Amino acid sequence: xxxxxxxxxxxxxxxxxxxxxxxxxxxxxxxxxxxxxxxxxxxxxxxxxxxxxxxxxxxxxxxxxxxxxxxxxxxxxxxxxxxxxxxxxxxxxxxxxxxxxxxxxxxxxxxxxxxxxxxxxxxxxxxxxxxxxxxxxxxxxxxxxxxxxxxxxxxxxxxxxxxxxxxxxxxxxxxxxxxxxxxxxxxxxxxxxxxxxxxxxxxxxxxxxxxxxxxxxxxxxxxxxxxxxxxxxxxxxxxxxxxxxxxxxxxxxxxxxxxxxxxxxxxxxxxxxxxxxxxxxxxxxxxxxxxxxxxxxxxxxxxxxxxxxxxxxxxxxxxxxxxxxxxxxxxxxxxxxxxxxxxxxxxxxxxxxxxxxxxxxxxxxxxxxxxxxxxxxxxxxxxxxxxxxxxxxxxxxxxxxxxxxxxxxxxxxxxxxxxxxxxxxxxxxxxxxxxxxxxxxxxxxxxxxxxxx
Amino acid sequence: xxxxxxxxxxxxxxxxxxxxxxxxxxxxxxxx
Numbered sequence: 001x002x003x004x005x006x007x008x009x010x011x012x013x014x015x016x017x018x019x020x021x022x023x024x025x026x027x028x029x030x031x032x033x034x035x036x037x038x039x040x041x042x043x044x045x046x047x048x049x050x051x052x053x054x055x056x057x058x059x060x061x062x063x064x065x066x067x068x069x070x071x072x073x074x075x076x077x078x079x080x081x082x083x084x085x086x087x088x089x090x091x092x093x094x095x096x097x098x099x100x101x102x103x104x105x106x107x108x109x110x111x112x113x114x115x116x117x118x119x120x121x122x123x124x125x126x127x128x129x130x131x132x133x134x135x136x137x138x139x140x141x142x143x144x145x146x147x148x149x150x151x152x153x154x155x156x157x158x159x160x161x162x163x164x165x166x167x168x169x170x171x172x173x174x175x176x177x178x179x180x181x182x183x184x185x186x187x188x189x190x191x192x193x194x195x196x197x198x199x200x201x202x203x204x205x206x207x208x209x210x211x212x213x214x215x216x217x218x219x220x221x222x223x224x225x226x227x228x229x230x231x232x233x234x235x236x237x238x239x240x241x242x243x244x245x246x247x248x249x250x251x252x253x254x255x256x257x258x259x260x261x262x263x264x265x266x267x268x269x270x271x272x273x274x275x276x277x278x279x280x281x282x283x284x285x286x287x288x289x290x291x292x293x294x295x296x297x298x299x300x301x302x303x304x305x306x307x308x309x310x311x312x313x314x315x316x317x318x319x320x321x322x323x324x325x326x327x328x329x330x331x332x333x334x335x336x337x338x339x340x341x342x343x344x345x346x347x348x349x350x351x352x353x354x355x356x357x358x359x360x361x362x363x364x365x366x367x368x369x370x371x372x373x374x375x376x377x378x379x380x381x382x383x384x385x386x387x388x389x390x391x392x393x394x395x396x397x398x399x400x401x402x403x404x405x406x407x408x409x410x411x412x413x414x415x416x417x418x419x420x421x422x423x424x425x426x427x428x429x430x431x432x433x434x435x436x437x438x439x440x441x442x443x444x445x446x447x448x449x450x451x452x453x
Numbered sequence: 454x455x456x457x458x459x460x461x462x463x464x465x466x467x468x469x470x471x472x473x474x475x476x477x478x479x480x481x482x483x484x485x
Contacts, residue, residue, distance in 0.1 A: 031469060287483045
């Protein structure tokens, strides 16, 4: 039977294909699903669908609406873990298309939920369907990029994962503009915005679906030959996704990612109130929003810069820098707060957030170094469960420790100091796991059936 | 191939640049 447009066989690139056509295909998907980081722009409007100017008794509560994002992120981690193997098998085009369908239709189902004011449809639409789109879309271009850029895997995956950070920069102003455009005397314009965004994101992701290609099995970049004796921390063998679970390296990397993300995400989730409370009366709400924006830009830029740097520094050294520099900066921040040094405080946080993004973007190349390219996408999918855990752990740590401190009479401006020291402890755990990383033992390597190699 | 490369990069680059500009406009309020 002839291969269909979506099959892996139809996506094999002809000789001479320019590999720099692949990163924009990956970016089209990641810039779209990165919208998730800007979902909070819908939080307040969704609580005023009936009351319009203020919440009516029948309107949804903010806590109810907040669950939508949490469900989406949890499903992201789960679907990346569950569908990773399928994504590897069917190739990037079919998986990107599935992601586009899920993500786009997630908005449409949510819009129906808004129309009937049925919150379970919002959870089902954006949370479950959209979450599957997030998970599948996040991992679908990763192994393809690694195969196209064997000489620069960090840079290639950094470029795509940078899109996930950058997606929020587009989605936040876009959603506000659309809601303003569709707003009438009887509607907040949220329903129409959801439908429009569902269509726009589906079409935008189709750019990636149409243009993505996989290299032929024997393809290599012109003039590049794999090193005969690869670096000690880079394997030339492959480990299957099933076997990777049985290696110490997988779990060390799981902790490394979890600790790095926990330290960053907790701060990101509380950035606006934190800077206003630490510099009480000196930082306005508008300036705090500017601080959040600045963090988003560094979150995005860090993904590309750090992942590209890791091609030269090595993955383990790059993470060592993340953890050591992170500990140093978190230790300094309370002092900067006491001294009222805003510029240094902001500078410390933008570096921390750049390393948070860098951690996400460097991990696929780290996995490739440890486990080879064969199942790297699927292994990456399973490792993303660390993100789901960190997504809960980070904000909970920051929120509860702050509340505990304030309840015990600590001034608000100083309520974050203990949190910073706890972040240092988490980073120290990550550092120790990273320093314990050694090459995977040969007994875990994949062998073709009947092969003695 | 070169035109295709240009069109594809523009398709993802222009929206991203727009988003960065909009965010920077907001971020500048921090330094006002």
